Amino acid sequence: xxxxxxYDFKVEPQDVDFTLRxxxxxxxxxxxxxxxxxxHRNGFxxxxxxxxxxxxxxxxxxxxxxxxxxxxxxxxxxxxxxDSGRVISVRNFVITxxxxxxxxxxxxxxxxxxxxxxxxxxxxxxxxxxxxYIFDEPAPCEAPRKLGAVETExxxxxxxxxxxxxxxxxxxxLRYIEMMVDALPIEVVAEPxxxxxxxxxxxxxxxxxxxxxxxxxxxxxxxxxxxxNDGAVICRASFEIR
Amino acid sequence: xxxxxxYDFKVEPQDVDFTLRxxxxxxxxxxxxxxxxxxHRNGFxxxxxxxxxxxxxxxxxxxxxxxxxxxxxxxxxxxxxxDSGRVISVRNFVITxxxxxxxxxxxxxxxxxxxxxxxxxxxxxxxxxxxxYIFDEPAPCEAPRKLGAVETExxxxxxxxxxxxxxxxxxxxLRYIEMMVDALPIEVVAEPxxxxxxxxxxxxxxxxxxxxxxxxxxxxxxxxxxxxNDGAVICRASFEIR
Numbered sequence: 001x002x003x004x005x006x007y008d009f010k011v012e013p014q015d016v017d018f019t020l021r022x023x024x025x026x027x028x029x030x031x032x033x034x035x036x037x038x039x040h041r042n043g044f045x046x047x048x049x050x051x052x053x054x055x056x057x058x059x060x061x062x063x064x065x066x067x068x069x070x071x072x073x074x075x076x077x078x079x080x081x082x083d084s085g086r087v088i089s090v091r092n093f094v095i096t097x098x099x100x101x102x103x104x105x106x107x108x109x110x111x112x113x114x115x116x117x118x119x120x121x122x123x124x125x126x127x128x129x130x131x132x133y134i135f136d137e138p139a140p141c142e143a144p145r146k147l148g149a150v151e152t153e154x155x156x157x158x159x160x161x162x163x164x165x166x167x168x169x170x171x172x173x174l175r176y177i178e179m180m181v182d183a184l185p186i187e188v189v190a191e192p193x194x195x196x197x198x199x200x201x202x203x204x205x206x207x208x209x210x211x212x213x214x215x216x217x218x219x220x221x222x223x224x225x226x227x228x229n230d231g232a233v234i235c236r237a238s239f240e241i242r
Numbered sequence: 243x244x245x246x247x248x249y250d251f252k253v254e255p256q257d258v259d260f261t262l263r264x265x266x267x268x269x270x271x272x273x274x275x276x277x278x279x280x281x282h283r284n285g286f287x288x289x290x291x292x293x294x295x296x297x298x299x300x301x302x303x304x305x306x307x308x309x310x311x312x313x314x315x316x317x318x319x320x321x322x323x324x325d326s327g328r329v330i331s332v333r334n335f336v337i338t339x340x341x342x343x344x345x346x347x348x349x350x351x352x353x354x355x356x357x358x359x360x361x362x363x364x365x366x367x368x369x370x371x372x373x374x375y376i377f378d379e380p381a382p383c384e385a386p387r388k389l390g391a392v393e394t395e396x397x398x399x400x401x402x403x404x405x406x407x408x409x410x411x412x413x414x415x416l417r418y419i420e421m422m423v424d425a426l427p428i429e430v431v432a433e434p435x436x437x438x439x440x441x442x443x444x445x446x447x448x449x450x451x452x453x454x455x456x457x458x459x460x461x462x463x464x465x466x467x468x469x470x471n472d473g474a475v476i477c478r479a480s481f482e483i484r
Contacts, residue, residue, distance in 0.1 A: 013278050013288065014271065017404065018411045025405065029256065036255050046255065071409070161424035162259065162431050163267065167313070169260045182403035186449065189404050207428065 003135035004080025004092075005041065007034045011073045019190050021068040024181055024197075027075075028063060029174050031093055031106055034077045038091075042133045044126050046167070054112045054121050058173050059088065060144035061108040061199045065095075067192055074098040080135045086122050087111060092139045105140035118204070147200045147236040150225040152214025156183050159210045170204040171211075176235055179213050180224045188222075188241060196240040202233045245377035246322025246334075247283065249276045253315045261432050263310040266423060266439075269317075270305060271416050273335050273348055276319045280333075284375045286368050288409070296354045296363050300415050301330065302386035303350040303441045307337075309434055316340040322377045328364050329353060334381045347382035360446070389442045389478040392467035394456025398425050401452045412446040413453075418477055421455050422466045430464075430483055438482040447476045 007030075015026035039045040039056065046056055069075050076096045084090045088109045095104035112121045127134065158179055166172040177199070181189055205211060205228050215224045222239040249272075257268035281287040281298065288298055311317050318338045326332045330351045337346035354363045369376065400421055408414040419441070423431055447453060447470050457466045464481040 012275065013409060014275050014414075014416075016409050018407060018409055020409055023405065033254065033256050162426075162428050163265065163420050163424050165260060167255060167258050167260055167262055172256075174256075178405050182405050184404075186404050 002078060003137050004078050005038055006076050006078045007037065009075050009077065011069050011071050011075070013071060016071045017190055020071045021192070022070070022073075024065065024068065024189070024195065025174060025178050027065070027068070027095065027104065028177050028197075030077060031063065031095075031108075032058075032173055034079050034093070035091055035108065035110075038079050042130055044130050049112055049126065050115070052121075053115045055115055055168055057111050057113050057168070057201070057204075058199075059109045059111050059201055061106060061173075061197075062141055062144040063104065063106040063195075063197045063199075064141050065104040065195045067103060067194070069097060069103060075103065076100075080137060081133060082136065082138070083127075083134050084109075086124050087120050089123055089127070090139070092137070094140050102140075107139035107141055107143060109144065141196075144200060145198045145238065147198060147223075147238055149233075150214065150216060150223045150236060152225055153216040154183075155212050155214040157210055157212055160205060160207050162207070165207050170206055171234075173199075173201075176226060176237075179211070179226070180215070180222075180237055180239070183213050183215055183224070184222060184239065194242045196238075198238045198240075200236045202235055203228070205234045244320060245379050246320050247280055248318050248320045249279065251317050251319065253311050253313050253317070255313060258313045259432055262313045263434070264312070264315075266307065266310065266431070266437065267416060267420050269307070269310070269337065269346065270419055270439075272319060273305065273337075273350075274300075274415055276321050276335070277333055277350065277352075280321050284372055286372050291354055291368065292357070294363075295357045297357055297410055299353050299355050299410070299443070299446075300441075301351045301353050301443055303348060303415075303439075304383055304386040305346065305348040305437075305439045305441075306383050307346040307437045309345060309436070311339060311345060317345065318342075322379060323375060324378065324380070325369075325376050326351075328366055329362050331365055331369070332381070334379070336382050344382075349381035349383055349385060351386065383438075386442065387440045387480065389440060389465075389480055391475075392456065392458060392465045392478060394467055395458040396425075397454050397456040399452055399454055402447060402449050404449070407449050412448055413476075415441075415443075418468060418479075421453070421468070422457070422464075422479055422481070425455050425457055425466070426464060426481065436484045438480075440480045440482075442478045444475045444477055445470070
């Protein structure tokens with residue numbers, strides 16, 4: 001029996017680009033939504049942890065796509081959490097097509113932060129209360145890779161706007177992915193490729209700041225570093241595109 | 243009996259802003275998605291009209307909200323089309339809350355364009371084939387108002403990126419609404435208000451162009467005019483916020 005819960009999706013017209021394949025960000029958005037929904041369903045979602053003045057924050061994530069599904073294709077996301085530690089909760093994902101064949105996979109590392117101090121909280125009480133939802137099936141892909149400082153060659157600026165920020169009052173993960181995807185040459189994004197995306201969040205960014213999205217290309221890797229207007233690193237990412 | 247079809251929604255965490263109410267753009271996105279879905283279901287959607295090398299394009303729209311629903315609230319969108327003419331198809335919407343009380347309404351005018359000439363096609367054959375889906379219930383709100391040229395006072399620039407463009411290869415309606423919402427002062431957007439939005443599309447804009455989103459405030463109205471880098475008007479809008 002396969003562990004975890006399964007969520008059904010269809011590639012809707014609003015999800016596709018001009019090639020009529022799903023945008024990377026549409027499926028990534030559903031991975032993130034499923035993480036929230038599944039935690040909520042199992043009793044440790046944002047609403048539940050907010051009672052103790054905590055919130056979930058994504059720390060690192062790796063996402064792999066063998067290909068992007070086409071308009072009106074069905075796909076499923078199966079997700080489960082594994083035993084990790086006092087500071088990091090690991091959630092895994094497998095994405096399968098209408099024939100139950102994998103088309104992508106992901107693994108993510110989450111922290112719980114105290115909303116007053118913005119510092120990590122101890123996960124032990126939360127994880128104790130949801131033992132039955134923790135499985136030992138390992139991650140379906142390599143863990144998020146270490147991402148060092150990037151000597152960026154090109155940069156675009158982005159003023160943080162209302163639509164970028166979420167209920168946590170900081171820029172939403174999906175928006176960072178979108179900023180980076182939109183910095184890539186359109187032919188790299190829209191042509192069929194195998195993609196592995198590694199994300200590493202360092203610091204929150206908030207309304208009113210202006211971000212600099214710097215990047216460089218090294219062989220088949222696009223390395224990104226996003227900084228705020230004080231020069232602090234907000235996040236790093238690598239898009240491996242084959 | 244109420245005419246048209248009804249679609250169910252819930253305000254998901256990804257739809258809300260930091261006030262935990264739905265973003266305007268989340269519900270507007272669902273109005274546009276419902277228009278597409280409902281046309282598809284009734285046999286005259288984008289896929290069907292593309293067989294004759296046509297596509298649907300939104301020309302004008304008026305949207306009213308009494309208030310924005312809260313996170314996890316259920317809401318319904320009822321939609322139907324009315325008899326109009328050879329060039330314009332009118333689609334109406336009523337948005338109701340979990341108690342079946344209206345919280346918003348909209349009316350929209352669509353053209354079918356030929357994908358080669360980008361000129362309007364005659365709607366008569368399409369409308370003849372779907373007589374049974376045309377109802378005489380009038381629009382639930384005032385038709386889209388005439389919007390004249392705007393003497394803009396303030397402007398922000400937006401370079402059109404990959405994520406802005408849709409299957410039609412032009413900037414997606416929702417993205418224009420988002421650009422304008424993000425130009426408004428955040429306290430105007432995020433505080434509870436009654437809102438009426440009038441949209442008037444003049445010309446397509448495409449990948450590679452840079453848009454100028456100009457606006458001015460006149461009493462309770464924010465008037466917008468978006469132009470491309472040749473100075474051509476792309477769309478006009480009015481946000482009446484009370």
